[in-house]
Amino acid sequence: MxxxxxxxxxxxxxxxxxxxxxxxxxxxxxxxxxxxxxxxxxxxxxxxxxxxxxxxxxxxxxxxxxxxxxxxxxxxxxxxxxxxxxxxxxxxxxxxxxxxxxxxxxxxxxxxxxxxxxxxxxxxxxxxxxxxxxxxxxxxxxxxxxxxxxxxxxxxxxxxxxxxxxxxxxxxxxxxxxxxxxxxxxxxxxxxxxxxxxxxxxxxxxxxxxxxxxxxxxxxxxxxxxxxHLRRHSLSDIVDRSRPCHDEATSQKNLALIPPAHRRRLEESGLDVVPGYRRIRDGRQVLELRFDDVAGCLRTPAGGSSRQLLVMRDGGRYKTRLLTAVEAARLMGAPRQFKLPGSDTDAYRAMxxxxxxxxxxxxxxxxxxxxxxxxxxxx
The missing domain is CATH 3.40.50.150 (Vaccinia Virus protein VP39)
Known part of the structure; x- marks a missing residue:
C-alpha cells in the first residue's frame, strides 16, 4: 500500500x-x-x-x-x-x-x-x-x-x-x-x-x-x-544486602581499578553502596564510580558491554559484586511479581x-x- x-x-x-x-x-x-x-x-x-x-x-x-x-x-x-x-x-x-x-x-x-x-x-x-x-x-x-x-x-x-x-x-x-x-x-x-x-x-x-x-x-x-513528583527511593534502598560479594581476590582486583580521585570520593562519601562501570581510559581499564546514590544506565551484557558493579562497604572494608538481575528489574520499575525466566545473564539482558x-x-x-x-x- x-x-x-x-x-x-x-x-x-x-x-x-x-x-x-x-x-x-x-x-x-x-x-x-x-x-x-x-x-x-x-x-x-x-x-x-x-x-x-x-x-x-x-x-x-x-x-x-x-x-x-x-x-x-x-x-x-x-x-x-x-x-x-x-x-x-x-x-x-x-x-x-x-x-x-x-x-x-x-x-x-x-x-x-x-x-x-x-x-x-x-x-x-x-x-x-x-x-x-x-x-x-x-x-x-x-x-x-x-x-x-x-x-x-x-x-x-x-x-x-x-x-x-x-x-x-x-x-x-x-x-x-x-x-x-x-x-x-x-x-x-x-x-x-x-x-x-x-x-x-x-x-x-x-x-x-x-x-x-x-x-x-x-x-x-x-x-x-x-x-x-520527586523520586522516593535511592539505589541504597533497592540493593539486596544479603547477596554475597565477590571473593577477596576478585574484590581487590576490582577495587584496584578505581582511579585515585574516585577512591578519595568513595572514602569521603559515607555511602555503603556505590555503583560503577569498567571502562577504558587512556588505554587502560578503570572502574568509574558515581556518588549520587543512583545507578548508571543499565546495559545489555553483550557486544563488549560490562555489567554494572557495586562497591559495598562491609564494616571498615570494601567489597564488590555484580548488580543482580532482580535489582536490575527493580531499577527498571518492574513489579515484584515480574518473572525472569532463564539465566541471570538472560534476565539482566532483558532488563x-x-x-x-x-x-x-x-x-x-x-x-x-x-x-x-x-x-x-x-x-
Missing part, C-alpha cells in the same frame, strides 16, 4: 477482540517488544493486540509475564501489514546500537537501528495506520550527526500524515537509575489534540539537543506534560535492553491516553 492510500486514521477507540474477549480499552501494537515492560506499563490504559520481537530469550520473559497475549517471534522484516490487527497506538522501541554514542553510530539506515523503516513499512501496508505512534530510542538519535537521523524519521512520519514532536524522559525521575531516552510521538492530522498538551516552545522535556534539531525541522510539536516501566506509564497517562479519545468528526 502506498503512502497516500494508507494515511493515518482518525479512530477514537478501536475496540477489538483481544485474547478472545472484547476489549474495553483502545488497543495497541508493541513492536520490538522485548521482555514486555512497555506492554506492562501501558496495560492500565491500553490492551495489547499484537507484539513482536526477534529474541527468543526475551520472548520467554514476555510470555511468562503476558500469558495468552499475541506474540510473534521473528524479525520485523518478515511481518506483513495484513497480519497485524488494526489499533489506535503503535509503539516501536527500535534497536539503538547504530545510534548509541557509545557505539559506532552508523546511523538510522544501518542494519540494526534501520529496522525502524520496517516498522513504517508494516504500518504502510495495514488497512489503516494507527492514529498515534511512538518511536523510542537513545538520545543519540537526536545528537548523532547533528540530528540528521532524527530529522529523517520525523520527516518520514510527517509524510505519513502525522504531526510529530520529540521529548526526552529520564528514568531517574521515577527510579534510581540514570536512563534518558527519546520518545518521538506522532498523532494523525485527523485527531484533535486536547488543549494543554502542546506548548509554544521548549520546556523541561526538551534539552538543548531537541531545541537545536527543532530549529531546522518541519512542523515540530512541543509536547507538554506535567513534571513528575538492560528495555524501557523503564514508570517512564512508559507516565507517557501513557499524561499524553497517549489523552490523544486517543478525541478526534475531529469534521475531517
Amino acid at each position: 502506498n503512502i497516500a492510500a494508507g494515511q493515518a486514521g482518525a479512530v477514537a477507540h478501536d475496540f477489538r477482540e483481544v485474547g478472545g474477549a472484547r476489549s474495553a480499552k483502545p488497543v495497541f501494537l508493541d513492536f520490538f517488544a522485548g521482555s514486555g515492560l512497555v506492554s506492562h506499563a501501558l496495560s492500565r490504559w491500553f490492551d495489547l493486540a499484537w507484539a513482536n520481537d526477534v529474541c527468543g530469550k526475551k520472548a520467554a520473559v514476555f510470555r511468562a509475564n503476558h500469558p495468552g497475549k499475541p506474540f510473534i517471534l521473528g524479525s520485523v522484516s518478515e511481518v506483513r501489514g495484513g497480519d497485524v490487527p488494526s489499533a489506535t497506538l503503535s509503539w516501536a522501541s527500535f534497536p539503538c546500537q547504530d545510534l548509541s554514542l557509545a557505539g559506532a553510530a552508523k546511523g538510522i539506515r544501518a542494519s540494526r537501528s534501520g529496522l525502524v523503516w520496517e516498522w513504517l513499512r508494516v504500518m504502510d501496508a495495514m488497512d489503516e495506520r494507527p492514529p498515534v505512534v511512538v518511536a523510542e530510542n537513545v538520545v543519540g538519535l537526536l545528537s548523532a550527526h547533528d540530528g540528521r537521523h532524527y530529522k529523517e524519521l520525523h520527516e518520514a512520519l510527517i509524510g505519513r500524515g502525522y504531526r510529530v514532536g520529540a521529548i526526552v524522559l529520564d528514568a531517574v525521575h521515577f527510579v534510581p537509575q540514570s536512563r534518558p531516552r527519546v520518545f518521538v510521538v506522532g498523532v494523525s492530522q485527523n485527531v484533535s489534540i486536547p488543549p494543554g498538551l502542546v506548548g509554544d516552545g521548549p520546556n523541561w522535556l526538551h534539552p538543548a539537543a531537541i531545541a537545536r534539531v527543532a530549529e531546522t525541522t518541519e512542523a515540530f510539536i512541543w509536547w507538554k506534560l506535567p513534571k513528575p 538492560g535492553d528495555a524501557v523503564a516501566v514508570p517512564v512508559a506509564a507516565f507517557l501513557a497517562r499524561h499524553l497517549l491516553s489523552k490523544l486517543i479519545p478525541v478526534h475531529d468528526e469534521s475531517t
